[in-house]
Amino acid sequence: MPAVREPPLFGTPPGEACLDRPSAYGIARDGEGRVLCVRAKSGLHLPGGGVHLGESATDAVVREFVEEAALAVAVDGFVGEANQYVGRFRKLGSFFRVTLAPPHPPGDPSHEPVWVTPEDAARQLLHGFHRWAVLQAQFVKVELFGIARARAGRAEVQVEAATLGEALAQLAARCPSLAGEVVRGERLTEGWLASLNGERFVAEPGTPVSPGDTLLVLGAQAGG
Numbered sequence: 001m002p003a004v005r006e007p008p009l010f011g012t013p014p015g016e017a018c019l020d021r022p023s024a025y026g027i028a029r030d031g032e033g034r035v036l037c038v039r040a041k042s043g044l045h046l047p048g049g050g051v052h053l054g055e056s057a058t059d060a061v062v063r064e065f066v067e068e069a070a071l072a073v074a075v076d077g078f079v080g081e082a083n084q085y086v087g088r089f090r091k092l093g094s095f096f097r098v099t100l101a102p103p104h105p106p107g108d109p110s111h112e113p114v115w116v117t118p119e120d121a122a123r124q125l126l127h128g129f130h131r132w133a134v135l136q137a138q139f140v141k142v143e144l145f146g147i148a149r150a151r152a153g154r155a156e157v158q159v160e161a162a163t164l165g166e167a168l169a170q171l172a173a174r175c176p177s178l179a180g181e182v183v184r185g186e187r188l189t190e191g192w193l194a195s196l197n198g199e200r201f202v203a204e205p206g207t208p209v210s211p212g213d214t215l216l217v218l219g220a221q222a223g224g
Helices: 057-069 118-124 128-136 146-152 164-174
Strands: 019-028 035-040 043-045 048-050 073-086 089-100 112-116 140-144 156-159 192-196 200-202 214-219
Touching: 019 035, 019 057, 019 073, 019 128, 035 057, 035 118, 043 118, 048 057, 057 073, 057 089, 073 128, 089 128, 112 118, 118 128, 140 146, 140 164, 146 214, 156 164, 164 192, 164 214
Parallel strands: 019 089, 140 214
Antiparallel strands: 019 048, 035 043, 035 112, 073 089, 140 156, 192 200, 192 214
C-alpha cells in the first residue's frame, strides 16, 4: 500500500505551539492566462483566507473573492493542498480553480486586485504555498491508482497538454512501463478508465483538458 503523502509545508515553524487554521484560496485566470492576485500592505497574495466555522472551503473562496477583490466567482475544480507557517498559525491551504461569474457585487475591495503572469506570480507572491499552487495550476496532473501506480512506481505525473490524448501520450513517455499495457498511442487500453477531475469518465483523445485539471487513471475492475 503506497504511503499517504502529506501536503507540502512552507515557512518556518514558530518557537511556540502553533494553531492550525483551515484556509482556502482561488486561482482565477483571464483570457491572456494571467493570474488574479490581490495586493495588501504585506505583499502579493492569492485571494482567499481562513474558512469560517461551519463553512465549506469552496464557500470560503467565493466569500473571500467578494471581500478582497469585489468579484463574484464560481469554483471550477480542485488544484491541491499545501500548508504554510504564518506567525502563530499553520495555515492548512486548499486551492481551487475559479472563473469570474458576473454580475459582480457592488462595493470596494479590501485589497487591490492585480493581474500578473503566472511566472511573475510564482516569483512575487509572498507565501510559498501560494507560489506552489500557481505552479501546480500550470499543469494537468495525472493521478495513478492500483496496478498503474505500482507499475509506474509513482503516484502522479504532471504534463502540459490541451487534450486527453496529449496527456496520455506524455504519461506513457514519462512512465515507459505503462506504454502498451495501460496506454497505447493517445488512448487507454482495454480495462482502464480516465476520470476528469473525478466528475466524469472520458475516453476520446480530443477531449479538452486545462491547466489545473486532474486526470485519474484507474482499472475498470475493482482493485485495478
